[in-house]
Amino acid sequence: MKQQPSIIYKRFLQKTESTATYQKRTIAEIQDEICIVDLTLSPKGSWHFMPKFNTILAIPLAGGIQVQKPEKMHAIPVGNFLELYPTAENHVAITNPFASETVNCILIHYNSAPGQSQLQTLELPFFQWQNNPMHLTLRQFSNREEFEFMPQKPNHPLWAICLAGAFEFENRLLEDRDGLQLISPHLCEMESLCEGSILGLIQL
CATH class of the missing domain: 2.60.120.10 (Jelly Rolls)
Known part of the structure; x- marks a missing residue:
């Protein structure tokens, strides 16, 4: 073929950032076009960041997650994903709400027309x-x-x-x-x- x-x-060549509360692996990234992140959060752990793109798809794969913007918190269980429209001036926090369970999600960052953040099935x-x-x-x-x-x-x-x-x-x-x-x-x-x-x- x-x-x-x-x-x-x-996977073993991907850029990885690890702390006591999270591990962030950048699967693929093209400047100003797309960034695909594999994020694992320890129990009650969180990752805070300033968005570089105006749209994020947050897809939990193992355990639910919470996504916090200054004005609102979104709870996302497995079997759903969040279409998020952050602003560049405000940080976003991805949090594990569980006290004894590690969770994992995929985050797809890209640019699109502005819209309303919403939970999707x-x-x-x-x-x-x-x-x-x-x-x-x-x-x-x-x-x-x-x-x-x-x-x-x-x-x-x-x-x-x-x-x-x-x-x-x-x-x-x-x-x-x-x-x-x-x-x-x-x-x-x-x-x-x-x-x-x-x-x-x-x-x-």
Whole structure:
């Protein structure tokens, strides 16, 4: 199979920041375009930051999280995600509300037209969502399940993020929290390598 031009982001090479309360791993980042973060919070831990983008999708994967802006707090359980529109002047806090449980979430930072922050439902095994310019697909697979995906915008980069398990994606191995950017994607072929694997596909 001929490989499409791409950049791979292996987990062990990703930029990581760790403290007693959180571990933040930057899966992929392109200045002024997108930043995809894998965030793990210790019990009652939190991460505070000043947003560089005007839109954030906060997707809890293990345990619920709380997202605090100066004017409002959002509680996000698993099976939901928050479409957040912060302002550059105010910091945002992502918090683990549990006293004895570690939680994990994915944060997708990008720029879009201003809107109202809102909680959205996320249902697997297949979920698609779009809000210009974002196109997001999440899919959970059975073992050895094959799938073909046609990007919405063939001339725009596509990011594939392994959120659980492992995949063969366009003849490349993606394991847990590995990422792959296809530069000018067309029809993508993939196969799950274990039961319950979850893949995120992101395009702006």
